[in-house]
Each structure stands twice: as C-alpha cells, then as structure tokens.
Amino acid sequence: MLNILKADFYRLRKSKIWLGILLGWIIFLLLGNLTALASGGHGTLTLVSDMRNTNAMSFAPNGSGIMAQQLRVSNFLFYFLIPVVLFSFISDFKWGTIKNSVPFKYSRTQLYLAKFIFCSILACLMPLLYCLVGLLMNQIFHGFSGSFYFNDFIMMLKIIGLQAPMYMGFVGVMLLLGILLQSSSAVTAIVFSYQMVIFFVGAFVQSARFADFEPITCLNYVAHIHLLTNADIFRTIIIGLSMTVLSLILGYTVFRKKEIR
Amino acid sequence: MSETIVAINHLNKLYGQESALADFSMNVQRGDIYGFVGQNGSGKTTTMKYILSLIEGNSGSLELFGKNTPADLANYRERIGSLIESPSFYPYLSAHENLTYYAKFKGITDKEIVGQLLEKIGLDDAGRKKFKNFSLGMKQRLALGLAIMNNPDLLILDEPFNGLDPQGLAEFRKILLKLNHESNVTILISSHILDELSHIATTYGFIHQGKMIEEISEPALQKKCGKYLLLKVDDTKKASFVLEQTIHTENYQILDDQRIRLFDCINESQRVISALVKNGVEVKEVERKGLSLESYYLNLTEGGNQNVKHS
Numbered sequence: 001m002l003n004i005l006k007a008d009f010y011r012l013r014k015s016k017i018w019l020g021i022l023l024g025w026i027i028f029l030l031l032g033n034l035t036a037l038a039s040g041g042h043g044t045l046t047l048v049s050d051m052r053n054t055n056a057m058s059f060a061p062n063g064s065g066i067m068a069q070q071l072r073v074s075n076f077l078f079y080f081l082i083p084v085v086l087f088s089f090i091s092d093f094k095w096g097t098i099k100n101s102v103p104f105k106y107s108r109t110q111l112y113l114a115k116f117i118f119c120s121i122l123a124c125l126m127p128l129l130y131c132l133v134g135l136l137m138n139q140i141f142h143g144f145s146g147s148f149y150f151n152d153f154i155m156m157l158k159i160i161g162l163q164a165p166m167y168m169g170f171v172g173v174m175l176l177l178g179i180l181l182q183s184s185s186a187v188t189a190i191v192f193s194y195q196m197v198i199f200f201v202g203a204f205v206q207s208a209r210f211a212d213f214e215p216i217t218c219l220n221y222v223a224h225i226h227l228l229t230n231a232d233i234f235r236t237i238i239i240g241l242s243m244t245v246l247s248l249i250l251g252y253t254v255f256r257k258k259e260i261r
Numbered sequence: 262m263s264e265t266i267v268a269i270n271h272l273n274k275l276y277g278q279e280s281a282l283a284d285f286s287m288n289v290q291r292g293d294i295y296g297f298v299g300q301n302g303s304g305k306t307t308t309m310k311y312i313l314s315l316i317e318g319n320s321g322s323l324e325l326f327g328k329n330t331p332a333d334l335a336n337y338r339e340r341i342g343s344l345i346e347s348p349s350f351y352p353y354l355s356a357h358e359n360l361t362y363y364a365k366f367k368g369i370t371d372k373e374i375v376g377q378l379l380e381k382i383g384l385d386d387a388g389r390k391k392f393k394n395f396s397l398g399m400k401q402r403l404a405l406g407l408a409i410m411n412n413p414d415l416l417i418l419d420e421p422f423n424g425l426d427p428q429g430l431a432e433f434r435k436i437l438l439k440l441n442h443e444s445n446v447t448i449l450i451s452s453h454i455l456d457e458l459s460h461i462a463t464t465y466g467f468i469h470q471g472k473m474i475e476e477i478s479e480p481a482l483q484k485k486c487g488k489y490l491l492l493k494v495d496d497t498k499k500a501s502f503v504l505e506q507t508i509h510t511e512n513y514q515i516l517d518d519q520r521i522r523l524f525d526c527i528n529e530s531q532r533v534i535s536a537l538v539k540n541g542v543e544v545k546e547v548e549r550k551g552l553s554l555e556s557y558y559l560n561l562t563e564g565g566n567q568n569v570k571h572s
Binding site: 003095098 | 363366
C-alpha cells in the first residue's frame with residue numbers, strides 16, 4: 001500500500017494540480033485582504049450565511065490570530081477536496097488507467113484504502129497550508145508587523161485536528177460518488193450543488209440543530225473552538241467518523257464488485 | 262510435460278441478459294505465443310479482462326500458473342503484464358514520468374529501469390514528451406513498456422498492433438519474439454491483423470460468439486491448411502542435402518529438378534534461404550502456399566458453433 005501512496009505523491013508532484021489549488025487560495029485571500037484594506041482594515045468576508053453566522057471571517061487581525069479566523073470559512077476549502085479526489089482516483093476511470101492498476105497484485109481493498117489515505121492526508125494538510133499562506137498574505141498586507149503567539153498555532157492545530165474526521169468523511173463520500181458515477185464532472189456537479197442545497201435548506205430550516213449536524217456547517221463551527229463544549233466536540237468527531245466509516249464501507253463494497261469494462 | 266499457465270474452464274459471462282462467453286474453456290501452455298483470434302464482440306477482450314480480474318465470471322473457474330485459490334490468483338497476477346484495449350496513461354505526464362509512476366506503484370526500486378525500458382521500446386528520444394501528444398503507435402509501445410516492466414512470465418496483449426506503422430510492427434514483433442525466446446515469456450495475444458499474428462503465434466485459439474471453437478498448435482494448423490514453402494532452386498539434390506544436414510528436416514517433397522515443397526520452417530523462410538545460399542544453392546523463388554490463417558478462420562466460423570477441438 002505504501003508503494004501506491006509513494007506513486008501517487010510522485011504523480012501529484014509532477015502534476016500542476018497543487019498550483020491550481022494554491023492559486024485558488026491566493027485569489028480568495030487577496031480578495032479578503034483587499035476588502036479589509038478598503039474598509040480601513042476591518043473587512044469581513046463570508047461565503048454564505050448560516051443561521052449562526054459562524055463563517056464570517058475578519059481580516060482585521062495582524063499576525064498569527066488570522067489563522068483561526070481563516071478556518072471559519074473552511075467550507076471554502078471543502079471545494080478544493082474535489083480536485084484532490086478526482087486527481088487521485090476518479091480520473092483513473094476517465095483515463096482508463098484503472099486497467100493498469102487493478103490487475104496488479106494489490107487487492108481492491110488495498111487500492112481503495114490507499115486512495116482514501118492519500119486523499120485524507122492531502123485533505124488534512126490543506127487547511128494547514130491554507131493557514132500558512134493566509135498568514136503570509138496577511139503579513140504582506142500589514143507590512144510584516146504582526147504579533148505572533150504560540151497559542152495561536154496550537155489553536156489552529158486543534159481546530160484542524162477536530163476538522164480532520166470530517167474532511168476524511170467528505171473524502172470518503174466523494175470517492176463513493178466517484179466509484180458510483182465514474183465521472184469527474186458528475187461528482188463535481190453533485191458536490192457543488194450539495195452546498196447550494198444545504199444553504200438553501202439552511203435558510204428555511206430555522207433550527208440550530210440542523211447546523212449542529214450538517215457536516216459543512218460543522219466544519220466552520222469548529223473554528224470557534226473556544227466556545228465549544230465537550231459535547232459539541234464529541235458530536236463533531238462522531239459526525240466525521242460516521243461519515244468516514246459509512247462511506248468507506250459503501251464505497252469499498254461498490255468498488256469490490258465493480259466491473260472495469 | 263509442459264506447464265499450463267492459464268486454464269479457463271467452462272466460463273460463462275453475462276452482460277445483463279446478453280451472453281459474452283458461454284461454456285468457454287482455454288489452455289495456454291508455458292512458452293506459447295497464443296494467438297487469440299475472433300471477430301469483434303466475440304469475447305476476446307472479455308476473456309482477457311477475466312484473467313486480469315477486471316471483471317468476474319458468472320460461473321466457471323480460472324487457474325493461473327496451476328493455482329486457483331483467490332489468494333494465489335492475486336499473487337500470481339504480479340507475474341502478468343498486460344495491455345488491454347487502448348493504451349491508458351496519464352496524459353499530463355511524459356512517457357518517462359508515466360513509467361516512473363508505475364515503477365513506484367509496483368515497488369520497483371531499480372532507478373535505471375525506466376531508461377532501459379524506454380530504450381527497449383524505442384521511445385528513448387520521446388521520453389520527455391507528454392503522453393497526450395503521442396501518436397497511437399507510440400502509445401502502444403509505451404503500453405508494451407509498462408507490460409514488460411516487472412519481467413512478467415505471462416504477457417496479455419489485446420490488439421497490440423493497432424496503429425503501428427510497418428517499421429513499428431516489425432520492431433514490436435521482434436521484441437515479442439525476443440521475450441519469448443530469451444526469457445521464455447508466455448504471450449497471449451489477440452489481433453485482427455491475422456497475417457501479423459501468423460508470423461509469431463505458436464498456438465491458436467479461435468473464438469466465435471463467446472465459444473472456443475478450436476485450439477490448435479501452429480504445426481497442426483499448417484498441416485490442416487496444407488501450408489508449405491515452395492522453393493525454386495537450381496539443384497534440388499544439393500538443396501535436399503542442405504535441408505537434411507543444416508535445417509534438419511526430411512519433411513519435404515521434390516516435385517521436379519527445380520522445385521521442392523518444404524512442409525517445415527514455414528515461418529522461417531529467411532533461415533532456409535540463407536542456409537541454402539551459404540551452401541551454394543541458388544534460390545530462384547520462394548513462395549508460401551496453402552490456406553491462409555484468415556481463410557482457415559473464415560472456414561471455421563462459417564461452420565458455426567461446433568464443439569471445441571484440440572489439435
């Protein structure tokens with residue numbers, strides 16, 4: 001399985017996909033920082049509004065405090081999981097390269113798990129890199145005069161750690177969709193429209209419970225870690241792990257029986 | 262006794278309600294170049310995909326290298342190299358990068374292997390070119406490179422001659438023959454280019470409408486087709502001496518003082534000619550006679566769904 005991971009990281013290094021992802025983050029952060037600049041340094045940005053408004057990010061902090069702020073719009077990072085999953089596995093159906101990997105000695109379980117682990121590692125690394133890029137841009141806009149606190153870095157890591165099961169769950173669901181549909185564009189369309197539907201539903205369902213359990217909203221909510229109770233943390237982890245386990249079982253079951261025609 | 266590398270017994274495969282393979286059996290022996298012949302949709306690719314576990318059968322069994330448990334089959338697939346349908350690689354990577362990816366995937370640590378493979382398949386000059394910019398012939402060569410990467414004992418090649426120019430065809434054939442002769446690689450190969458297949462195959466399997474209608478060795482097929490080399494020489498006595506002493510065959514017939522029918526070495530006419538010439542026999546004409554593989558196949562399929570024959 002390690003060989004599959006090594007090969008996929010090699011392919012990632014050789015592809016331009018990570019450049020595209022980086023460019024996406026830079027554009028978003030540039031937009032936020034410019035908004036902040038235009039409003040005298042107090043710009044806020046929200047991609048969508050939910051009933052708790054947990055995803056409003058302020059670009060005002062100067063220094064390491066910006067990192068936890070950035071994670072309040074983690075639903076934005078969710079979109080970047082799509083190219084990662086498409087790149088790692090779903091495109092194998094598009095290019096036909098699945099015919100090269102399935103006949104080799106690895107079992108389908110190993111192959112599926114390796115792809116899941118590869119995507120999960122990237123999914124967990126992405127928020128970390130996104131925070132660091134955000135910090136760098138923040139400093140560029142503030143003239144490298146920020147305050148840096150060790151606690152901010154610890155808090156960022158705690159939030160990312162808490163988000164990790166959910167990212168893994170999303171990866172699992174996207175892989176499942178990919179195996180079922182074998183189409184990059186179909187997976188992209190469904191994942192994009194999911195957020196749209198959820199925002200639409202969220203606007204009508206005026207219930208805090210909905211936001212508690214809807215995974216993408218949870219993702220942003222976790223960024224307010226200082227407000228969370230143990231029960232909140234436990235619930236978040238359970239949601240993520242349930243998504244992960246269920247999607248993995250379903251995805252693997254489909255893949256094991258899948259005919260590669 | 263030769264070892265059976267692939268044995269498929271009474272395989273049935275349905276796609277929905279449609280039968281792709283019906284009570285299909287096949288035996289490939291070690292060292293064979295097994296020419297798998299059949300029209301489009303007859304079940305050749307389905308059979309190959311079944312061997313490679315890309316699809317499952319509805320009933321029937323498979324043995325690879327004499328083993329048939331799922332764990333053994335999975336392990337022995339490491340000894341198989343394959344090219345199924347069109348060559349598939351990542352278009353945004355170069356030939357070198359694609360092969361490096363698969364070398365890592367297969368756990369091959371030898372850093373030289375990619376360069377050696379590119380040289381072997383004649384793509385050493387195009388190693389840095391992106392796969393998406395490759396011609397079909399180059400793609401086929403790259404796919405062969407991947408298939409032979411892990412020094413397989415069995416090569417499964419589905420229509421590998423597609424898109425190759427005459428020079429490419431000759432080089433491809435040379436590589437396959439070298440692998441078979443020098444490394445004893447067993448090759449299961451399907452092709453529509455029956456003439457090309459007839460240059461290399463040592464055994465044939467004829468499939469029609471999902472059924473194996475005949476498995477036959479090359480010598481038996483040649484006998485059935487009435488194949489022979491018609492040699493026109495200046496001195497048949499001298500020529501017959503060379504055939505017996507150098508080519509080691511008595512399987513010939515002298516027609517008159519200039520013509521000989523040679524029933525052996527039909528695919529080795531070059532070797533025969535050079536032996537004759539070296540020994541002072543003037544070769545005026547060489548002609549391959551008898552039923553072609555294509556005609557034989559057509560006669561066979563016109564016969565319809567007969568029982569499996571082994572020759």
